[in-house]
Amino acid sequence: MKNYWILTRLMLKNMAASMNPFTGIYEDGQKKQKAIFRMLGIAALALFGIGSVIYLEIQLFNFAGSMGEQLNAGFKAAGMQAQFDDPMKLIPGLAIMACMLITLVMGLFQGLSELYQGKDAPFLAVLPLSSRQIYGARFTSLYVSELLVNLLLMGPAFILYAIKSGSVLPVALTAIPVFLLVPLIPLAAVALLSALLMRVSVISKHRESITMILSLALAMAYSIGISVFNGSSDGNQSSAMLQSIMEPNGLVNSVLRAFPPAQWALRGLMGDIPQLLLLFGVSAAATLLVIFLIGPGYLDQALSTTERTVVAHGSRNAGRMASHSVLRTLHSLEWKMLLRTPSWLFNGLAGVLIFPIVMGFGIFSGLSRSPEGLDYIRAQLAGVHPAYIIVFGAALLGFGSMVNPVVSTAVSREGGSWPFALALPVRQADRFMAKLLVGSEINLLCSLLIGIVSAVIMGIPVQQVAAALALAMLVDWAAAAGSLWIDATHPHFKWTNEMEAIKKNFNQVIGMVVWVVCVALCVVVGIFSWRLGPDGFCACVMGMALAEALFTSWMVFAAAEKTAVLAE
Amino acid sequence: MIEFRNVTKVYGKSANPSVDHLNLTVPEGCVYGFLGPNGAGKTTTIRMMTGALRPTEGLITIGGIDVVRNPMASKRQVGFVPDSQDMYDKLTGWEYLNFMADIFGVEQKVRKERADHYLEILEMTSAASNRIQSYSRGMKQKIAVIGALIHAPSVWVLDEPMVGLDPRAAFLLKEEMKAQAAQGATVFFSTHVLEVAEKLCDRVGIISKGRLIAEGTPEELLRETGDSSLEQVFLEMTEADSEQ
Structure with a gap:
């Protein structure tokens, strides 16, 4: 047990150091004033980013609460029963639901990377530590990182609920255990699924691809599962459809029904002690079960992923040499490095594609049970001016790129190979262009999937979807170029494992903020141009997006030659 | 030919230059050994030569081309084997060689001939289909060497090439260095x-x-110092320099 704590402490310290944006700020040998200025800049950016997220959440929770009250009134006016016994529940309910969903879906990729792709497995294997202790320490480290993500969502929601409900102390007493318990059951499920995926994928030499496809399939199965659970509970299909699409509480209920621990957590927060104890008991049992079940064989499994001799393509491509242009060669290199590095593959590609896939399957399976609701939505959308559909559609289509860390960490991921890369006769602009293209192709794929779902299910004309896609790509390009500029001028080369290079790289967070800023600028222009009418509004937003794309492209390519030598 | 003229490199605001007014000429057809204790400035010199670092002052030319003013033309003449093992290890050996050939614009037929030739000489043919991440340190070094030679560079720069090589691999590499200089x-x-x-x-x-x-042929250095081996020359000179 002592060794477990020592190892856990080490892993948590390592995690804190890798996530700390100020780490290594003096190591670059730069002037103290410059370092302080940089620290202040990063702190301001971090505060802006976290503040924006919390502000958006508070607005969303407020909106959800008032929407619940309005819908109740609407249901009563239509002679139907009110669906929400307490609209205030929406705030923590949404937060708990979001946290559990994030842990279940996104945690799977993180779990695979953290538990099975760590490069330190051979090092740990020679230390006097049991496999279970190592697994326990890794699980704890994963749990703490999930808590940090959850804090961003549950923190403001619980505080808001406590203030609005007028019972701050009782809520505070139940909120802390609920916060600590919420990630445990989904995380245990993730750990179990990761172990199963690793066992299944070991049969193939294309292990990473198989693992990624299976994890995407699991996420799809989960989104279908939610609607199946929800489907059997409501006789009135039309209202069920409307509820699942238009009302936040419907979504909350559907997930709560599909995943009882979320219901226990919500009731526990409301002061239902037996439900809280039930959550505690099941969470503890699930965690211990996973650690004792997977723990003993864990190290062998983790070592097998690092020891395996990788024979790619076998004899098919052996000795085949074809010539290509420099840009195509660099572009191909970027894709190969991304696809063949599990942590980058899970977080850079699968983590981005999961959003449209879950959304698509969730909506599709929900709507397939309610054709009347579909007609209603199509009729509503048909009445909206195409210009508005293009602009608001673009916001939806471009959302996936916000969580895309491929471009925002593209230079950092070069790590120790950067000095070698700089010795090659390659224009830095070509290198950056290749990185931008790969990131944009992933964004395009994500947006296309959402676009297809929108066009097929919602019946939005293809021309409008195509225009929305073009607008979304312009904003995404602007954000990608902006975040690449930051990563190129302030890269983090000193990472010890591939997860640190992409997911625990602070430049990724800055990249998200850059995306928010690009979208916010378009929103500001949209507000000022609203009175010009739909076409004028749309043209102004597109103009702003184009200007952003040109400006950030100029920034990144202007910086290219300055970064063609090592930073001192 | 490689030429250093009064080259100095100072990192940031450091008081001590990492490379201090270096003057050096390495002629064509010459195998030049650059020796020095840890932290002496060897890697900094090599990084400046390969264009990865900019000198604070002075001039470096490769084949008469200024490395700073015309980096692309100068880099095209150089084949570089880095000291670290951080290369594109997710590529297979073949993919890496094809990547290097693409970057240097080597014709398809020529690249295949050269790759086959060097893979055979360095006994890497059977491993070339595997990903570099599965290679031992010595194998990584060998594939880096082949990658550096795929475009038949007029200047071949190697940073600590013997580290991690077994005796046979080290022998093969030395033979190749002699062969390149002979050409x-x-x-x-x-x-x-x-x-x-x-x-x-x-x-x-x-x-x-x-x-x-110190600079010259090994025989010249031995004659000047009266020592019996280069090891003695090295130890005496670096020790004397440390005392100063």
Whole structure:
């Protein structure tokens, strides 16, 4: 047990150091004033980013609460029963639901990377530590990182609920255990699924691809599962459809029904002690079960992923040499490095594609049970001016790129190979262009999937979807170029494992903020141009997006030659 | 030919230059050994030569081309084998060689011939289909060597090439360095292995605290100091420099 704590402490310290944006700020040998200025800049950016997220959440929770009250009134006016016994529940309910969903879906990729792709497995294997202790320490480290993500969502929601409900102390007493318990059951499920995926994928030499496809399939199965659970509970299909699409509480209920621990957590927060104890008991049992079940064989499994001799393509491509242009060669290199590095593959590609896939399957399976609701939505959308559909559609289509860390960490991921890369006769602009293209192709794929779902299910004309896609790509390009500029001028080369290079790289967070800023600028222009009418509004937003794309492209390519030598 | 004219490198606001007014000429067809204790400035010199670092002052030319003013043309002449094992290890050996050939614009037929030739010489043919991440340190070094030679560079720069190589691989590499120099290429390498430098190099330079403290053929250095081996020359000179 002592060794477990020592190892856990080490892993948590390592995690804190890798996530700390100020780490290594003096190591670059730069002037103290410059370092302080940089620290202040990063702190301001971090505060802006976290503040924006919390502000958006508070607005969303407020909106959800008032929407619940309005819908109740609407249901009563239509002679139907009110669906929400307490609209205030929406705030923590949404937060708990979001946290559990994030842990279940996104945690799977993180779990695979953290538990099975760590490069330190051979090092740990020679230390006097049991496999279970190592697994326990890794699980704890994963749990703490999930808590940090959850804090961003549950923190403001619980505080808001406590203030609005007028019972701050009782809520505070139940909120802390609920916060600590919420990630445990989904995380245990993730750990179990990761172990199963690793066992299944070991049969193939294309292990990473198989693992990624299976994890995407699991996420799809989960989104279908939610609607199946929800489907059997409501006789009135039309209202069920409307509820699942238009009302936040419907979504909350559907997930709560599909995943009882979320219901226990919500009731526990409301002061239902037996439900809280039930959550505690099941969470503890699930965690211990996973650690004792997977723990003993864990190290062998983790070592097998690092020891395996990788024979790619076998004899098919052996000795085949074809010539290509420099840009195509660099572009191909970027894709190969991304696809063949599990942590980058899970977080850079699968983590981005999961959003449209879950959304698509969730909506599709929900709507397939309610054709009347579909007609209603199509009729509503048909009445909206195409210009508005293009602009608001673009916001939806471009959302996936916000969580895309491929471009925002593209230079950092070069790590120790950067000095070698700089010795090659390659224009830095070509290198950056290749990185931008790969990131944009992933964004395009994500947006296309959402676009297809929108066009097929919602019946939005293809021309409008195509225009929305073009607008979304312009904003995404602007954000990608902006975040690449930051990563190129302030890269983090000193990472010890591939997860640190992409997911625990602070430049990724800055990249998200850059995306928010690009979208916010378009929103500001949209507000000022609203009175010009739909076409004028749309043209102004597109103009702003184009200007952003040109400006950030100029920034990144202007910086290219300055970064063609090592930073001192 | 490689030329350093009064080259100095100072990192940031550091008071001590990492490379201090270095003057050096390495002629064509020469195997040049660059020796020095840890932190003497060897890697900094090589990084400036390959264009990864910019000198604070002075001029570096490769084949008469200024490395700073015309980096692309100068880099095209150089084949570089880095000291670290951080290369594109997710590629297979074949993919890596094809990547290097693409970057240097080597014709399809020529690249295949050269790759086959060097893979055979360095006994890497059977491993070339595997990903580099599965290679041992020595194998990684060999594939980096082949990648550097795929475009038949006129200047071959190797940073600590003997580290991690088994005796046979080290022998094969030394033979290849001699062969390249015999064909007229300039071979510049840094090393800690003084026996290798003594036997292999046409000329050697000893750098300490960023300054070139001795330069010439191994025979010249032995004659000047009266020592019996390059190891003794190295120890005496670097020790004397440390005391100063």
